[in-house]
Amino acid sequence: MYPSKHVTYSLFILLFFLIILPYGGIFPYTLIFLSSILIDTDHYLLYAYRKKNLSLVKAWKWYLMLANNPKEGQKQIPFLHFFHTVEFLAFVFILSFFYKIFLWVFIGIAFHGLLDILSMKEKKLFEQREYFLIRSLLRKR
Numbered sequence: 001m002y003p004s005k006h007v008t009y010s011l012f013i014l015l016f017f018l019i020i021l022p023y024g025g026i027f028p029y030t031l032i033f034l035s036s037i038l039i040d041t042d043h044y045l046l047y048a049y050r051k052k053n054l055s056l057v058k059a060w061k062w063y064l065m066l067a068n069n070p071k072e073g074q075k076q077i078p079f080l081h082f083f084h085t086v087e088f089l090a091f092v093f094i095l096s097f098f099y100k101i102f103l104w105v106f107i108g109i110a111f112h113g114l115l116d117i118l119s120m121k122e123k124k125l126f127e128q129r130e131y132f133l134i135r136s137l138l139r140k141r
């Protein structure tokens with residue numbers, strides 16, 4: 001899903017919850033919003049790792065090219081986006097028992113993941129992403 005759509009949906013959910021459940025002021029909702037957006041930095045990290053290039057513009061163009069060329073996208077499979085893995089989500093969830101701030105981060109990440117899954121299902125790209133870090137590590141051996 002494009003970052004602009006994540007921003008739009010996250011803003012919508014931010015406002016929705018702020019109105020119906022104004023718990024704790026704007027801070028928790030801002031944190032949910034920011035974590036639901038910033039989780040996508042792992043897309044850039046994957047690009048930088050694979051292409052050995054730090055250009056944010058080239059990373060953006062690479063993902064656009066892959067989105068428009070399914071055959072080229074197939075060659076790049078699987079995409080391991082670390083912050084999108086089940087293990088990372090579980091780690092943040094466990095942290096939330098010790099530090100309440102991570103509960104808001106967890107909600108943001110989970111919301112983002114839900115949007116990604118729905119979007120990838122719709123585009124029939126669900127199989128392109130690796131969702132489990134452990135499976136990715138075992139595959140490389």
Ligand SMILES: [Zn+2]
Nearest residue numbers: 040084112116
């Ligand atoms: Zn994402």
